[in-house]
Amino acid sequence: MTVNNKSSLKVFLLILIGIMVFSCKNKTEDKAETSKDSEISESENAWKNADEIIENIKVPQFKDTVFNVRDFGAVADGETNNTEAFADAITACSESGGGKVLVPEGEYLTGPIHLKSNVNFHIEENTEILFTKDKKAYLPVVHTSYEGMEFMSYSPMIYAYKQKNIAVTGKGVFDGQADNENWWPWSGAERYGHTEGEPHQRDEHNLPRLSKMVEDGVAVEERIFGEGHQFRVPFFEPFECENVLIKDVKFVNAPFWVMHPTKSNNVTVDGVTVESHGPNNDGCNPEYSQNVHIKNCLFDTGDDCIAIKSGRDNDGRRVGISSENIVVEDCVMKDGHGGVVMGSEISGGVRNVYVRNCEMNSPNLDRAIRIKTNTRRGGTIENIYVKNLKVGQVKEAVLKINTHYAIYDNQEGEHMPVIRNIFLENVDVENGGEYGILIRGREESPVTGIHLTNVTIKKTETPLSIENADPIVFKNTSINGKQITNE
Template structure:
């Protein structure tokens, strides 16, 4: 059979058109995934994970004794200094129980704990002096040293299979929170006494220089556990943290941070698992968070301090983590005055009768700030107490929280999320009339049980795509939305 050249050319053109249409369809389908995963992968690819020379500095070579009683602060610092001076390597903590005061890391040092190593932190508060430049609830100050601290260092790590035990407890740091639950007794000093938080709040409001915000001895503000402050290329891998005085991991003003395979099992007051603050390019993966407060809380300064520093926390990826007890699985706020953007949460499991919310955003008109471009994908939620998604711009605790800084929240996306029990609400949003919450989308979300489907105030209508709550489809046509009445 003979076919003319024109006929064959026409067939080729038709084939090309068909393939082009097919490719366009596949590209559109892929683009929905790329919108969630592509930028996250690009962030991960750009994060610098520190590597270290193959040099070993056992702390025992510098006088450390793992008997649980000998104070090894000086031995740890000698090993760290020797490692740093030699150009870097591993400072190794072998099997044993090593008591120490604060550990101050230096550039190019990997503090590596072997299996069976337990680092116990001193319960003598004098060991955490002199004061250092640190932060408390989003406000910079001079205070007791964090238990593990690095200031303006590059290429640092805490790795291995060991345990870091802060020994905070009801007879040490915890009572300073002022709660009987954590050992506080009537008449004892606590953080809300006039010389503590009220004084720091006034200094923040008045713009007192940080070097003049001196606390420490005679004051009662607890230190963080691990705090890289203004550092670059930070790795925390494999270790366990327990019995923290305050926030557990607090990378502040730091860039290129990797937290991998870490277990946080700490149920003290304000025992957030990981709080990136003014932090950029952060990768949190393969971790277990079993905490007394938020599992992960992304922050960016409180009130005037946040606006002064003005460094948004951005480009943060959380994946393959398990969230157990805590106030929230992944939280943004409440210290958020410089803003948060570009947050990706994927492939996580959140499940505990003591976990309050899965995804939470909290701020108010003293904090202000913004949250934008949050993508949550492929999350399995067993049960939470209050809501799968909670956005609250009226957050308040202890004192009046109203001011003139209207928060802005936009472009929050939940996709491929399954929830067995969402507690009181499926979705709970409280925005502001002055700046309504914008562009909230739930796609391929199934919430089996919720006390109420949703409560939404001062928000653009929520957009639902292939989503059901309590067995009811939330879709309502080609561009389904739900308004403030939840109907």
């Protein structure tokens, strides 16, 4: 080979190497851009899905016909029992094709209110409905649920069973009149008025007996608990209903869970205020329910503000309905065990939950976002999206995921939970309490797919405490002033 040929070869090789380096650089940049675009696309698609869910939810509409409860004998003196007058107005309204049952200004005492199809039960501003303290008024037993287990028991205060197009609206107040002398002592807690030796829900003839029936597969209609048993009632429970609206009303002094849509589809909770600090006073618990929109609400509760559920243990697996397509937006959470929670009655699974534009702030709010289950509950929890969340103060953690949850004894079983695809985006936290992120997964089933994007936790004692979880994907996330990376 001549010198000229060698020089030409050298130049050729240098050009070839340059082309290869440039190509590799472009491919790396393209891959990075593709990954970035993929993340943007994931977020955009998620919130498009949320918008589509809202758009497809059927909000009930009603005829203009008005049925004034006073025309059916209702008396607004706070002492006369109006159960029959309310029931007569609701029946007349439903049988005539629907409309509005109007409760004008005043104070009304009543027993349980049973809604029927095509009825909007509307309470005017400056109206207060007091629910009687007489437990016998909530009999005969109805098909209801307690902590994710179905049975026959006292009627919820406002109840609908297999009805379509129903609503509870207006700017009045529903007062359950529960306190340390009424309903709450049945919790068994001394601070809620229980006296040692008095019967309560955890006595052998109550929860243990019901749990055994569930374990043994006893038919629901044979699980009869009423007089002589100590189960507190939900405040508002639409059971197997379709097209449900709860708007503008206020709930106070609840015996148990406040709003409990069960096996229901197309549920809208709009502008509702919950101020109730009793035992298990969760604000809103969609269970086995789908296509739920919770917006513009204020929750100040004795337990979880919002807790999404799907049955407990064998009952959840028997029913086999997941809670899904749930959008929570523009809500304020004050006191409570958690802001938005999934579990612990979660055996049927939860998926496609969207939380955006909410504020959470209280020294008595334990966690912002929480998932709780164990190997008795099991369940698959997936596709949880949180965006534009402002947190002033929480006590324990901003995000807590616990697959070892145990408030009762013997919570270990053979049903391994699966938790995956949890996305937090644009989250601003002033004080995260004890932990920024607290995750307790299982070695046999680690928590996977956790993404934090544009998350700022200004103050927390322990930034990260993680067991049995895949590495979290951090993007522009800082805790205690320090940028968190995946390195």
